[in-house]
Structure formats: structure tokens, C-alpha cells
Amino acid sequence: MRFVLRSIMGFGLFAVMVCAIGYGVYHLHAAATAPQETRSRPPAERSFLANTATFEDVTVTPEITAYGQIRSWRTLQLRASSDGQLVEMSERFRDGAQVKAGDVLLRIDPAEATSRLLDARANLSDARSDKDEAEEAIVAAERELEATRKQVELRKQALERQRQLMDKGYSTMALVEQEQLSVAAIEQALNNRLQSVLSARKRIERSDFALKRAEVALKDAERILAETTVTAPFDGILDTVGVTLGRRVSPNEELANLIDPTALEVRFSVSTEQFSRLLGSDGQLLPQPVRVILTLGERRIIAEGLLERVAAVVGEGEAGRTLFASLDVGTDTVFRPGDFVTVEIEEPALSQVAVVPVSAATEDGRLLVVGADNRLEEIQARVLRRRGDELIVAGVPFGREYVRERLPQLGSGIRIERRQPAGAAAPVAQAPGAPSTAEGEMVRLEPERRAALLAQLAASAMPDDRKARLIEALNQPEVSRALVERIEARAGRRG
Incomplete structure (x- = not known):
């Protein structure tokens, strides 16, 4: 009985094995005889999500960022004009103090200058007296000359009468010779009077010169006395004050510097390429607006200005150009000469350009645009400027969409799903x-x-x-x- 049961179970297992082998052979035969397109189905094409935007034709005003230093083009050195002791000094004569035009800053002891002024006035009075005396002397000399000329005429008439009498026998040769001697003597006196008149005229000329020298000396003495009082010629700020009350100063000694806070300019350098953008069609520098930024901790002080001129020479070992821009500031400005500032210069406006993110283009300016059936195409754009995280490009098809973020999996021929919401996250x-x-x-x-x-x-x-x-x-x-x-x-x- 046990043998029969085992035989039946063996036949059952064998039948199951035969059925399984037959089923496998059938599927193997069906796979081998099936058409090629049925056996290998191509996988579905993948697409990627990408942020896109549209090329817009805009006009952009780029800016050049440079770094420079503030300077003052109106700085005056206050110097002592004469030797003396400082007897008076203003309370505002200190470093950093603001003064007004005409304010008295300090005084030098005027005693010596006053003495020179009095001497000059006395010399002027003497010169005027000498001139008056010379004018009176020439009047007397001219009168004496006229009287001598009349005497000469009378003596000549007397000589002529003696000659006539001698011809008639009423006079002698001795009397004629005596008259001739008288005429010669009076002519000699006439020559002396002429010499006196000439001397008087020369004396007047010398007195004129002496009077002019005395007047010049008086003006010089008055100037020296006035310069003992040092005043501010214009509104400004004092710097480098190096004297104290009671100190004796020497002529031409530097006392301080006076800086005009409204006459400020900024000196900065730009590259050769940036300099070329600031030139007009005639090759001259354009008067472009500039913005000067002074950073004081968390505060930013801004001043407007205008591009003015180019440095005369290029420094040894330097590249580019050094430019100067004048600043429009008031007397209460916080800018000071020597400040290091940031300078932003407006370039001439660029038209028919587009602004795209830096992530949209390669280093050489290749971008991906959306073509037919949402497939990407690669174009070559001309990068004009790099402005922070943006590029200003030209030569792009305005109105078409482009990929804002060029990811590694995106390329020419790739199909994408466009997404344009503001602030959307990256795919x-x-x-x-x-x-x-x-x-x-x-x-x-x-x-x-x-x-x-x-x-x-x-x-x-x-x-x-x-x-x-x-x-x-x-x-x-x-x-x-x-x-x-x-x-x-x-x-x-x-x-």
C-alpha cells in the first residue's frame, strides 16, 4: 500500500515538471519568433524642467566702478611776510577749524613795520620838498638867463657905437677893446646862466625819480604793515597749524594751510578698455555724471559730480588712464582731502541690447533658446558688459525665450518643460x-x-x-x- 502511494506521488511530480518545461519552451519559442519592434520598445523621451525668460529689447546705461582719492584744487599756504613775534592769535586758528573770508587769524608784532612806514613817509616828504625847491630854482635860473641875454644885447650895442665913434675919430682903439672885453665877459655869464638852467632841469628830473621811489617805498611799508595781520582770503578749513602765541616767526615761514571744502575733486584710475567707453566720436572725454560714495561704517555718503579731465601723463608701470572729476558739495560736506572713495561713472547708454542672468550664458557668450517642439537651440551672443549677476548682451533674437539657468543636463536638442513664475526654484x-x-x-x-x-x-x-x-x-x-x-x-x- 505504501509503495502504491509513493508511485502515484512520483508520477504527479513528474507530470508537474513536464508541464513547467513545456510552458517555458512555449514562451521561449514565442519570444524567438516575435517581430523585432515588439521585442524592443524604445523608452519614452525624457524632458527637463527649466526656467525661461524672453529676450527684451531695452536701453541700458552701464556704470563703471572705480576707486579713487579726494583732493582739493584750492589750497593756500599761509606764510609770514615779515620777521616778528606773534602777539595775537584767533581762537579758531586750529587744525580742522572752519573760518570765513576776512577773519583775522593772527597778528605779528607791527612795531618794526610801523617804524618802516614812518621812515617811508618822512622820505616822501623830503622828496616832495626837494622837488618843490627844484621847481622854484629853475624859475629863478630862467629869469637870470633872460636878464643876462638883455645885458649881452646892450653890450653889443655899446661896442657898435664905439666902433662908429672910432671911425669918425671921436674914440680910441683902447675904448673899443674895452667894450669887446665887456661883451666877452657878459657872454661868459650867459653861458653860466644856461648851465644853471640845465642843472635845475636835471634836478627836477632827479627829484621826480626820488619822489616816485619814496612813494613806492611808502606803499611797500604800508603793505608790510598790513601783512602783519594774517586774514583768511576765502572760506575754508585750517590744516597743519604749526605756530603758537608768542613765538617769533621768520619771513616766508609756513604758518598753516587753508583748504576750500567746496573745491573738491576725485582722482581715480580706469582701465584702457573702460577709458575707451568714455570717449566721444571726436576722441575727447565726455562730461559723464559720476557718483562718489564714502563708506563710514554702516553709513554711505554720496556726492554727485562730473567727469572733467584726464591726467597729463601715464605713470611709470601704470596701465589705463587717470581721470579727475569735480564734486558738487557744500561747505558742510563730510568729504575731506585724502578720503578713499568708490566712484561710479555712468557710461553712454546702450540701445538694442538685452539683460540676462550670468547663469544663462557661458564664458564666451553662448545661450540656449527655446525652439520648435520646446527643444533647445544654442546661439552665440556678444557680451557687452558684466554687471554684477547680469550680462548685457547684443545680437540676440528679441522676443524669443531663453533658458535662465544653464544646467549640466541641458544642451542643444534637449526637450524641456518651460516654467516662468517669478522666484521659481531651480529644476x-x-x-x-x-x-x-x-x-x-x-x-x-x-x-x-x-x-x-x-x-x-x-x-x-x-x-x-x-x-x-x-x-x-x-x-x-x-x-x-x-x-x-x-x-x-x-x-x-x-x-
């Missing part, structure tokens, strides 16, 4: 075999639903890397509807 890269978060419609989840999905993923047994990608996708503001439905369907099957 999540997907590994092979992971469910695509770019498939289907994007939806916004309610907080309760999002929390339930995240809890379901956390409790699942899927690999950690895949679980992390799906959790990151669910934390985005918008999530693929297909992904949400697959997760919820898996939860339903488990339930």
Missing part, C-alpha cells in the same frame, strides 16, 4: 529610472496633503537617494500632478 535633476517631475500638469499642494505625502515617502522602503529626490520635488512650490497621483496610488494599493 531638480533626475536619475535614470526615477519618475519625472516634469511630466504633466504642475499643481500647488495644500499643506495637509503635502504633509501626508511626505510622511508616506518617509515610511516607504525605497532607496535613500531616490527618496531624497522625491521629497525635494514635493517641497517645491509647484509639484507634478503625475508624481502626486503615483504616490497616492501606491498608498491605495498598500491599503
Whole structure:
């Protein structure tokens, strides 16, 4: 009986084995004879989510950022004009003090200057007296000359009468010779009077010169006396004050510097390329507006200015150009000569350009644009300026969409799903075999639903890397509807 049962069980197992072998042979034969397209189905094409924007034709005013130093183009050195002791000093004659035009800053002992002034006035009086005396002397000399000329005429007439009488026999030769001697003597006296007149005229000329010298000496003495009082010629701030009350100063000694706080300019350097952007069509520097920024801790002091001129020479070992810009500031400005500041210069406006993020282009200016069937195409743009996190480009197709963030998985020919909401997060890269978060419609989840999905993923047994990608996708503001439905369907099957 036991033998029969074992035989029946053996035949049953053998029959099951034969059926299994036959079933396998049948499926193997069916797979071998099936058409090629049935055996190898191509995988579905993947698409990636990408942030896109549209090229807009705009006009942009770029800025050049440089660093420079504040200078004053109106600085006066106050110097002592004479030797003496400082007898008076203003309370505002100190470093950093602001003074007004005409304020008395200090006085030098005027005793010596006053003495020189009195001597000059006395010399002027003497010169005027000498001139008056010379003018009176020439009047007397001219009268004496006129009287002598009359005497000469009379003597000549007397000589002529003696000659006539001698011809008639009424006079002698001795009397004629006596008259001739008288004429010669009076002519000699006439010559002396002429010499006296000439001397008187020369004396007047010398007295004129002496009077002019005395007047110049008087003006010089008055100037020296006035310069013993040092006043401020314009409104300014004092610097480098190096004297004290009671000290004796020497001529031309430097007392202080007076700086005009409204006459400020900034000196800064730009590269050769930046300098070329600031030139007009005639090659001359454009008067472009500038903005000077002084950083004081957390405060930023800003002053407006105007580009004015270029340095005369290029320093040894330097590149580019050194520029100067005048500042429009008042007397209460906090800018001081020597401040290191940031300078922002406005360039001429650029038209027919587009502004794109730096992440949208490669170093040589290649961008990805959206073509037909949402496939990417690569174009070459001309990068004009780099402005922070933005690029100013030209030569792009205005009106077409481009990819704002050029990710490694994006390239020419790749199909994308466009997303243009403001502030959207970057797309999540997907590994092979992971469910695509770019498939289907994007939806916004309610907080309760999002929390339930995240809890379901956390409790699942899927690999950690895949679980992390799906959790990151669910934390985005918008999530693929297909992904949400697959997760919820898996939860339903488990339930």
C-alpha cells in the first residue's frame, strides 16, 4: 500500500515538471519568433524642467566702478611776510577749524613795520620838498638867463657905437677893446646862466625819480604793515597749524594751510578698455555724471559730480588712464582731502541690447533658446558688459525665450518643460529610472496633503537617494500632478 502511494506521488511530480518545461519552451519559442519592434520598445523621451525668460529689447546705461582719492584744487599756504613775534592769535586758528573770508587769524608784532612806514613817509616828504625847491630854482635860473641875454644885447650895442665913434675919430682903439672885453665877459655869464638852467632841469628830473621811489617805498611799508595781520582770503578749513602765541616767526615761514571744502575733486584710475567707453566720436572725454560714495561704517555718503579731465601723463608701470572729476558739495560736506572713495561713472547708454542672468550664458557668450517642439537651440551672443549677476548682451533674437539657468543636463536638442513664475526654484535633476517631475500638469499642494505625502515617502522602503529626490520635488512650490497621483496610488494599493 505504501509503495502504491509513493508511485502515484512520483508520477504527479513528474507530470508537474513536464508541464513547467513545456510552458517555458512555449514562451521561449514565442519570444524567438516575435517581430523585432515588439521585442524592443524604445523608452519614452525624457524632458527637463527649466526656467525661461524672453529676450527684451531695452536701453541700458552701464556704470563703471572705480576707486579713487579726494583732493582739493584750492589750497593756500599761509606764510609770514615779515620777521616778528606773534602777539595775537584767533581762537579758531586750529587744525580742522572752519573760518570765513576776512577773519583775522593772527597778528605779528607791527612795531618794526610801523617804524618802516614812518621812515617811508618822512622820505616822501623830503622828496616832495626837494622837488618843490627844484621847481622854484629853475624859475629863478630862467629869469637870470633872460636878464643876462638883455645885458649881452646892450653890450653889443655899446661896442657898435664905439666902433662908429672910432671911425669918425671921436674914440680910441683902447675904448673899443674895452667894450669887446665887456661883451666877452657878459657872454661868459650867459653861458653860466644856461648851465644853471640845465642843472635845475636835471634836478627836477632827479627829484621826480626820488619822489616816485619814496612813494613806492611808502606803499611797500604800508603793505608790510598790513601783512602783519594774517586774514583768511576765502572760506575754508585750517590744516597743519604749526605756530603758537608768542613765538617769533621768520619771513616766508609756513604758518598753516587753508583748504576750500567746496573745491573738491576725485582722482581715480580706469582701465584702457573702460577709458575707451568714455570717449566721444571726436576722441575727447565726455562730461559723464559720476557718483562718489564714502563708506563710514554702516553709513554711505554720496556726492554727485562730473567727469572733467584726464591726467597729463601715464605713470611709470601704470596701465589705463587717470581721470579727475569735480564734486558738487557744500561747505558742510563730510568729504575731506585724502578720503578713499568708490566712484561710479555712468557710461553712454546702450540701445538694442538685452539683460540676462550670468547663469544663462557661458564664458564666451553662448545661450540656449527655446525652439520648435520646446527643444533647445544654442546661439552665440556678444557680451557687452558684466554687471554684477547680469550680462548685457547684443545680437540676440528679441522676443524669443531663453533658458535662465544653464544646467549640466541641458544642451542643444534637449526637450524641456518651460516654467516662468517669478522666484521659481531651480529644476531638480533626475536619475535614470526615477519618475519625472516634469511630466504633466504642475499643481500647488495644500499643506495637509503635502504633509501626508511626505510622511508616506518617509515610511516607504525605497532607496535613500531616490527618496531624497522625491521629497525635494514635493517641497517645491509647484509639484507634478503625475508624481502626486503615483504616490497616492501606491498608498491605495498598500491599503
